[in-house]
Amino acid sequence: MSDTPSPLSRSFTEELWGGIASIFEAILAHPFIRGLTDGTLPEEAFRFYVIQDALYLRDYARALALAAAKAPQEQAIAMFCHHAAGAIEVERQLHESFFRDFGLTEQQVRATPVAPTNLAYTSYLLRVAYAEPFHELVGAVLPCYWIYQEVGTRLATRGSPNPLYRRWIETYGGEEFGRVVREVLQLTDRIAEALTPAQRAAAARHFVTTSRYEWMFWEMGWRMERWPV
Numbered sequence: 138m139s140d141t142p143s144p145l146s147r148s149f150t151e152e153l154w155g156g157i158a159s160i161f162e163a164i165l166a167h168p169f170i171r172g173l174t175d176g177t178l179p180e181e182a183f184r185f186y187v188i189q190d191a192l193y194l195r196d197y198a199r200a201l202a203l204a205a206a207k208a209p210q211e212q213a214i215a216m217f218c219h220h221a222a223g224a225i226e227v228e229r230q231l232h233e234s235f236f237r238d239f240g241l242t243e244q245q246v247r248a249t250p251v252a253p254t255n256l257a258y259t260s261y262l263l264r265v266a267y268a269e270p271f272h273e274l275v276g277a278v279l280p281c282y283w284i285y286q287e288v289g290t291r292l293a294t295r296g297s298p299n300p301l302y303r304r305w306i307e308t309y310g311g312e313e314f315g316r317v318v319r320e321v322l323q324l325t326d327r328i329a330e331a332l333t334p335a336q337r338a339a340a341a342r343h344f345v346t347t348s349r350y351e352w353m354f355w356e357m358g359w360r361m362e363r364w365p366v
């Protein structure tokens with residue numbers, strides 16, 4: 138065992154990504170994702186997804202604000218505060234662009250029931266945020282950033298025949314979101330240096346779980362999932 142990084146040693150974030158390779162493949166192969174670029178995604182499913190995502194982003198912003206509150210260093214406090222505000226900003230943009238086009242009011246969006254998978258995902262995030270230490274919360278919030286960026290850049294190169302879908306893709310496939318994601322990945326590798334193997338493993342477990350929820354969120358949109366009873 139050596140603490141000295143060698144050219145062969147992988148960073149913590151590289152290790153994390155290696156652990157979700159099959160989940161990421163499944164996301165890229167999902168009919169919702171394929172349908173965004175080939176235009177076969179029904180607009181009704183897209184509309185369902187975007188409304189759920191607005192509801193998701195409010196709770197995601199809360200989780201990021203809690204990460205800011207738990208962060209041990211000033212730089213991380215400021216970064217997560219900034220990203221929490223950014224998530225709300227993206228949520229606001231959904232109202233001003235997509236929901237306006239759909240003819241949906243603020244009240245209609247707020248009155249939409251949170252779908253089971255969405256509630257499960259945000260409840261998990263907020264449970265980790267309130268009950269677990271900072272490094273575990275970082276593991277839990279990371280897939281939201283990273284998977285959307287990886288998906289977004291791939292979708293951006295493929296394009297879409299549907300202008301609605303092109304507009305959505307631009308949010309996550311662009312350079313601005315890329316910078317945000319690089320920032321949080323650098324922070325993750327920095328804090329990982331001080332973590333024990335057990336602490337890293339705990340963070341990695343959350344990372345896998347929320348990556349699964351990312352796949353499930355697309356599936357929820359594709360099926361327009363509703364409460365069975």
Ligand SMILES: Cc1ncc(CO)c(N)n1
Pocket residue numbers: 190193194280281282285351354
């Ligand atoms: C479900 C989900 N995950 C990640 C993002 C990225 O912000 C999002 N908007 N929605």
Ligand SMILES: Cc1ncsc1CCO
Pocket residue numbers: 219220221222223224227281282317
């Ligand atoms: C929308 C969003 N998703 C992850 S972080 C974030 C806010 C970036 O500023």
